[in-house]
Amino acid sequence: MFSATSCCNPKGLASDHVGPALRGAPDEPRPAHHGAARPISAAADLMVVGRIVTNDPASPMAEAMTVAGGRIIGIGSLADVSHHVGPATTTLRPDGFVLPGLVDPHMHIWTSLLTYPNVDLSHEICPTLDAVMATIRAAVAGAQPSQVVCFKNFDPSLYPGEPVLTRTALDDLAPHNPVLAWNASGHFVYVNSLMLAAAGVTDQTPNPPGGTFERADGRMTGVVGEPPAIQLLLKGLPQPSMTDVARYIREILTACAARGVTSVREAATGALAGPKELALLHQLNAQQRFPVRVSTAQFAMVPGQTPQQVAAMWKAAGVTPFSGDEMLRADAWKVVSDGSNQGRSGYFLQPYLGEDNGGKADYTPEGLRDALRAGLDDGWQVMVHTNGDAAVEFVLEAFAELLPGYGDHDLRHRLEHCSFTMDDQLVRMADLSVSPSFLMNHLYYWGAAFRDTILGPQRAGRLDRVASAYRAGLRPSLHSDYNVTAVHPLLSARTAVLRQTKADGQVLNAAECATPAQALAAITTNAAWQIHADDRGVLGVGKAADFGFASGNPWQTDPAGWAEIDFHATYVDGQAAWES
Ligand SMILES: [Zn+2]
Structure with missing residues (x-):
């Protein structure tokens, strides 16, 4: 995930909690073609003047760049491109530097939606386990009684020697609210007793194939592993529109x-x-x-x-x-x-x-x-x-x-x-x-x-x-x-x-x-x-x-x-x- x-x-x-909203999406992609209507002409619709960083080793900096129909039609000195400028050209003179747009060739929109509004417990935000606990306590204190409170990005591998979040710990932190915290790996969630109850999961619920409700002496610990088991809990979450x-x-x-x-x-x-x-x-x-x-x-x-x-x-x-x-x-x-x-x-x-x-x-x-x-x-x-x-x-x-x-x-x-x-x-x-x-x-x-x-x-x-x-x-x-x-x-x-x-x-x-x-x-x-x-x-x-x-x-x-x-x-x- x-x-x-x-x-x-x-x-x-x-069949997670986001599924019902997505079922309302259209079935077939219909491209909008925003950029298709504009012809590439010899006259620029845009000129940018400033410190332009080209990422071209042959000429790493330029003074001006002209654009028509979404394409660069000139780049170099102001004199090099001035013949592209016409009455319809907009000129920008930004402060700082103009850089080529950066590219992130692997990110996730969809799986991120599963946790998007959740409170962030990442190590970046919570450098100690105490900070994790304090963040959970504060979020729960700000919630309505019985409101579900969700967290994301808890990564126990970054708190060596510390315990993971368990049902007992989360019951102490949130006695009146169902709580679900995602492990940063997406392989685990940690829940309290009220969250188990909200999802209809009891100590007697069997492990689904491929999923695990961790137990100690027959009682669930609140550590839930892998999607088939996690999914049973997500069904208990509020559904986004x-x-x-x-x-x-x-x-x-x-x-x-x-x-x-x-x-x-x-x-x-x-x-x-x-x-x-x-x-x-x-x-x-x-x-x-x-x-x-x-x-x-x-x-x-x-x-x-x-x-x-x-x-x-x-x-x-x-x-x-x-x-x-x-x-x-x-x-x-x-x-x-x-x-x-x-x-x-x-x-x-x-x-x-x-x-x-x-x-x-x-x-x-x-x-x-x-x-x-x-x-x-x-x-x-x-x-x-x-x-x-x-x-x-x-x-x-x-x-x-x-x-x-x-x-x-x-x-x-x-x-x-x-x-x-x-x-x-x-x-x-x-x-x-x-x-x-x-x-x-x-x-x-x-x-x-x-x-x-x-x-x-x-x-x-x-x-x-x-x-x-x-x-x-x-x-x-x-x-x-x-x-x-x-x-x-x-x-x-x-x-x-x-x-x-x-x-x-x-x-x-x-x-x-x-x-x-x-x-x-x-x-x-x-x-x-x-x-x-x-x-x-x-x-x-x-x-x-x-x-x-x-x-x-x-x-x-x-x-x-x-x-x-x-x-x-x-x-x-x-x-x-x-x-x-
Ligand atoms: Zn990925």
Whole structure:
């Protein structure tokens, strides 16, 4: 589902509390084609004058840029472009710097909706377990009696030695309110007695297949594991309306724009409601253009259906590779091969520290091939979630067997997270033209936990090997996996260069530090290339007019300060998209 690991693993949650609102969405995607009506003429409809950072090494800075019909038609000195200016040209002279729009090539709208309004218990907000408890207490105190209070992003792996949230602890904190707290991995929720009662779950309720109600001496502890069991509790939550859902989606995309992002890929479209999700996005974008362009990866995994049946469902809804419009396009096929490393369900060649368990694959070898074939047969770019090094191996073997049979179509298949890799795996990825997209914030937030308690220092050093990926000839990108971490590409890029953990500032394997230019390519041109948007991530003639106005120029400043660069406006397709 969402989180640190299972970000993309919403199997079985189709009948959650958000489902009823989504059932009201249209069935078929109807693109709005906002950008289609404007001809590209020789006269500019927009001119931007200022300190323009092009991301083109041949001429890194420009003084002026002209735009017509959503495309850049001139860039250089003011004199170079002045012949484009006519009576209908609007001129902007922003403060600071003009940067190419940033790209987050893997984030989640749909699974994030499951927890969107919940109170945040992430380590970022609550650095100690005491702070977690205080946050819960304050939220409950602010609620009406008997109102359900929900929390998200509690990650016990970041409070080593401390207990998890249990029914007893939550009963003490919230004696009069049902309470449900999500583990950051999405694999667990923690509930109190009133929440169990609200969902109709008793100590006698059996564990559903694939799910666990943890018990001690026959009494439920409040620790509930995996979607089939979690789903029984979600049914007891208040249901958002369609209006709520529409507002949440716009807020999620607006938060992307506020970090300078102009394009995202939604990395598990259909996870909650199938093609209706895409139809709803088109409907909302038609009502009011989204602040960012959205590329979607159609989710291959629907409980009770074969991948071929899922593929047929997308096709029947008219969702085929690169269908949609300039704001909202269906581009990929998404498969999940393992779990979460910090949740100790990522699939590793060696066991986790202090355990016999090394995680496992979510598929049999033949099942994985079926899921990949279903996407490849229909011509999709395939992106596969692989967290542990054994998962990377598992998927590479399948790709090596299957891809030669599909010819060379430049589909740019991807491994998502690709968190832990061996040297030869990166080389084989290059041979197969399969690119990595790294969840770089894994290192920032969980790097110390991987080193000290989950994997040990040697394996932890093989996390997110951006430098080695470049050395192997790959074009890596960086992503947030929102809501596993916040969308903030410049923070991800900073971490790719510095590799410092948040917990103690220690560098996790200096040999894997990216150069500043490599890290910035991974959030601009490489990420754009991975979402099949070669006209984005760089400002040049013929490219998309997607850019942001920023307080700093990361191409010319110390990476240590990148995360503090502010954005105050963005433009998409040459039109204002967001303003602070
Ligand atoms: Zn994901």
